[in-house]
Every structure is written in structure tokens, then in C-alpha cells.
Amino acid sequence: MERVPILTIGQTLFVSIQIDLQDESVIRLQEDLAEELAATGAHGVIIDITAVEIVDSFVGRMLTTIGSISRLFDAETVLVGMRPAVAITLTELGLSLRGVRTALNAEKGLEILNGKS
């Protein structure tokens, strides 16, 4: 199982998913993020899915859960870089990713997080 690395930059945790996600890696990422949020007191999480070719119901649920977990640590999650084909497929699948903010790219995601003081 491959692990997704988490970078801490100031008050923000940055996750860029560059692997073909299998379910175990997804669960591991959830756990690692919760640990990092508790350890660092970060106020924001950016999840970059530019390289992610598909988001199925399992990964979609994980993203929503990460949003909920972050909120419990007073952190906001912004999902960035979704591909157009992924957005169309997610909508048809019936997933709304409720509770997760999205932005076009990492830069805009950071703007959202920095606007929250």
C-alpha cells in the first residue's frame, strides 16, 4: 500500500494525491491527517486532486469525512484541482461532497484559507 504524504506549510496542511488510490491508502490518509491536525494545530487543509483520474463513491465519502474531521480540529478543508471529467462523473454518480469547499487550484484554495483569520 502506498501512502499519500502530508506537507505542513505554516498553518496549512497540504496533500497532493499523486497515486492511483486504493481503499487502504484512502483510509490511511484519513488517519494520518487527523494525527497531523492534532499535532500541528493547523487551520486549513488543501487537498490537491489535479492528478486524480477518478473519484468514486468511496473516495468521495473519504473527502467528505476529511472535511468533517478537519472541522472538529477547527480547520477548513479546500479541495482543489478537480478535473472536468471527474466533476461531471461525480455529479452523475450522485455525490455532492457536502461540507467540502472547492477551489479551482491550490493558489485560490490558499486565498480561501487565508481569508479565514
Added chain:
Amino acid sequence: MDELPIRSGDDVVRVRQSVRNAAADNGLSLVDQTKLVTAASELARNTLVHGGGGMARVEVVKSATGRVGVKLYFTDEGPGIPDIELALTDGWTTGTGLGLGLSGARRLVDEFELTSKPGAGTSAVVVKWSR
């Protein structure tokens, strides 16, 4: 034609890659490729989690009018699904997911057939046609 075992999470990733290659090589648009691979991911996970593992087959097919499509078979010898109509309802779940796996997969493909007998396993066959 590709026959692939589904015994682990790694196998699910391999099935997705094989479906992606078949879809890209046979003229499906990027959106249609993404829909088919997403449906394959849902069905392969079901085979693994609920069917206790099984097989996937990836096939290229041609319609009577000459359209090319990608056909996928997922089979397992697990406990089966007692009520297929119920299992295909949005929000129906065994408790581990959102209940969008099967119903969502059906929306993402052009043809969808699910057969199951309690005790005798489950088979899902789906097709996505090039436009």
C-alpha cells in the same frame, strides 16, 4: 480481452487501469472513459468486499450499427444479493458506504445488467459505447 482476478485493493487498481486503456484505445471520450472507469471501480469493489473476491473481464464489442464499445464483466461466488431492485436503490447500503455504488454505476454506463442468486454469487455486465 483481459481477464483479471479481484482479490485485493491492488487488483481493483489494476482493473481500473485495464478499463482505462481499453476505453482510451477504442475511441471513448475522456468523460466517457472517466465514467466507465468510475463504474468499474464501484463494481470491482463490490466484487471484492461483498463477493469475497472474483474476476473481471474487459472486452471490446461492436454493435449492429458498427459502434465500438467496451464491455465489462464482474463475477463472484459470494453470498449473492437477495433483492436486486432494493440493492439498486440510491441510498440503500449494507452499512459501509453511501449506497451509491451500484445505483451510481448504473447511471454511468449505457447498458447495465445485474444477476444474482442468494448463495450462488453475483454477476454484473456493463457496456459503454463510443459516440
